[in-house]
Structure formats: structure tokens, C-alpha cells
Amino acid sequence: MTAFFRIVWIVVKKDITVEVRSFELLSTTVFFAITVVLMFSFSLVVEGRPVQEVAPAILWIAIAFSGTLALGRTFERERQNDTLRALLLAPADRPAIYVGKLVGILLLLMLVEIVLVPLVGLFFNAPIFAEPVRLAITLAAGSLGFCAVGTLFAAMLVRARSRDVLLPIMLYPMTVPVMIAGVRGTAALLQPTPDLAIAQFWLGLLGAFDVVFVILALWTFDPVMTD
């Protein structure tokens, strides 16, 4: 078990080192996320005021869009010098490599969310500090579900043609449950008076989806990535 987590840590450390040296993924993804929110605020502002109760939807759409972009870019980087093949050839458990990539992408997406959430709160007058801990947990659970499926699919698509368009085509229908639960749960927390019972219910559902998706992905990663 310690060997497993050591490999996970090595993969994560590798991704962090590469990212720290270029800041390419983080800077472009954060800026892309900001652009998405701006596009929504321009298209949804009616008579100079934001439409009510759209904040959770915009937040999650921005997360999904920038998450897809980050997934695509991360594995594009692994593809360029065929480093993913090198990673898979390493004498390491395949599931550990998957978890390592997953943690890396999850960290990146969380950093993006740290910028995204205040921005959405600012533009759409959402009370993001009413239930900060629960909001963070809901976002983390939703991002985990999204990235668990996304990491698997993006890794699978590395050698495929038209992967840019195939990733969202495959990923979005599969993660609709995560989107629904995420948006509903966030909406319950961002109400004028937060509805904790409903938020709790959707968080539980997100947790169940996370468990199913992570286990299924861990399970399929090895046979799918074998040539």
C-alpha cells in the first residue's frame, strides 16, 4: 500500500514540477475560466442586472469547460514526447499512475475554482461566504467525480484521432449526474437562507457517484491502456 502511494506521489510531483517550471496549464486554464464567466455575465445580464439564481449553473459550467480544457492539455503534454508510454512502461501499478494523474488534475482544477468562485460571487451577487466549508466540500466532491471519469477518458484518447472533440462528447453525458448534483447542491447553499438538508442530500449523491466512478475507472484503466 505504501508503494502504491509512493508511486502516486512521484507522478503528482512530476506533474507539479513540470507545471511550476512553465505555469502554462494553470495560467491558460484560469484565464479561460475567467473568460467563460465573463461570456456568461455579458449574455445573462438583463437591464444592467444579473439574472437571479444562475450563479451555481455558471460556476459548474465554467468548471466543466475549464476541466475539459485542462484534461486535454495535460495529456497533450504527455503525448508530445510519448511520455505517457514511458510512464506506462515504468515498473509501477497502473492504477497508481491513474491516481497520480487524477490528483494532479484535481489540484489544478481546485486552484482554478479558488479564482472562479469569488468571481462568480462578485458578478452574480452570490453569498459564497454563507457556508464556505460545505461549498468547498461540494465543489471538491463534484470535481473529483468529473476528473475521475475525465482522467480515464483523456488517457484513453491520447492516441485517438479527433480527441479534442471526442473528449467532451464522451465526458459530458457521463458526468451529467455530477453536474445535476453539483448545481443543485451549490444552489441550496447559495440561497438567501441556505437549505442544509437539501445540500446534504446532493452531497451524499455526489459521494456515491464519486465512489462508483473512481472504482470503475481504477478497474478499467489497466486493460484499456494495455496495447
Added chain:
Amino acid sequence: MTRSTVVMLALAAGMFAMAPFVIDAAPNEATMGLVYKIYFFHMPSAWMFLTAAVVAGVASFRLLFLKRPRAEHWVTAAAELAVLFGAFTLVTGPLWARKAWGVWWVWDARLTSSLMLFMIFVAYTLLKKYGGPGSDKLGAGLALFGMANVPFVYWSVNVWRTLHPKTSVIPSLEPGMRGPFWFCFLAFMLLFTLVLILRTDLEKRRSELDALYLAEEG
């Protein structure tokens, strides 16, 4: 085509030719009258849609975990049938809903999850067509995730409160309606099995042909 598939084809053709008369003979429903009769096609389509998803999932499992390369032909055939019967389901459903609920579509749990499942198998066919080499395993991974969605589809209506009739509607059917229902169900089942077998066989021949071409070139 083998002799058994020819017999099945004749039988399925005969049953589908008879189906309109059988459905016509069924009694009208008390509140909805004639409109409910689309159910005789909607329900079997939906069942075949889910069966196709399960077949695709099981075949994917065999391909990925038991390393049976021939299971790939079954995945392809079943996934295409899921798209076909999914389309039947998603067209007949709104036709009924327009009359019964007054709207074409509601974002109810069962409708939404059926649409999701349909989208997953459309994604599969796109992946197979444009994914290039190696997309068979990717497709199997996708189909496996698609099958994991089936229980959500089936149970969602019982868990979440919705407009869609519950799955317990079949035992509550009137005796006069039960006969035509099972007749149509059998006809769809026959059609499904027939097309599945033929499509799998076609896929098998296609991959054999590819292997021959490769051997010729190499």
C-alpha cells in the same frame, strides 16, 4: 445468413405486419383513449434499448477483462442497436407525452437518464467512426461506463418523484391489453436478436477482411 436467421426474419416480418391489427383490437384506455396505444411500441423499444446497453456492457467486460477479442464485434453491434432503439424510444415517448402531459419533454429523471444513455452510445459510434486505430478498446471502456448507467436509468423513476409511469405498470394492465403488449414485446425481441446476430456476424467478417488486407500488405 443461416437457416435459423431466415426463419427469424420471416417470423419477425410477419409479427410486425400483424402488430397494427393486434394493437387495433386492444381495448381503449379509460382516460387517454386511443393515445395510449403508442405504449405497445414505446415500451418494447425502451426495453430493447436497455437490453442493448447491457449486452454492450457485458461484451465490453469480456473484451477488457477476459481478453476475448471477438467480444468487440458484439460491443459494436449492441451499441448501434442501443442507438437505434434509443431513437425509437426517444421519438415515441414525446409523441405520447404531448397528449398525456401536454408537453413534448420534461426534465424528469427517467427521461433525462434515458437521453444520457442514448448520448453515450451515440458518442460510442462517433468514437468508433472517427477515433482511428485503437478505438475499439476505448469504445469498450465507454460502453462499460454506459452499462453502469443502466441501473440509474431503471431505478431513477422509483427513487425520484416523477411524471413518468412507474415500472410496475405491466402487471396492472387490463387482460385485453396484456396480450397485444406481449405480442409487440416478442416482435421487438425477435427483431433485436436478429439484427444483433447479423450485425455481429458482419462485424466479424469485416475484421477478418481487415486482417487479410494487413497480412497481404505486411
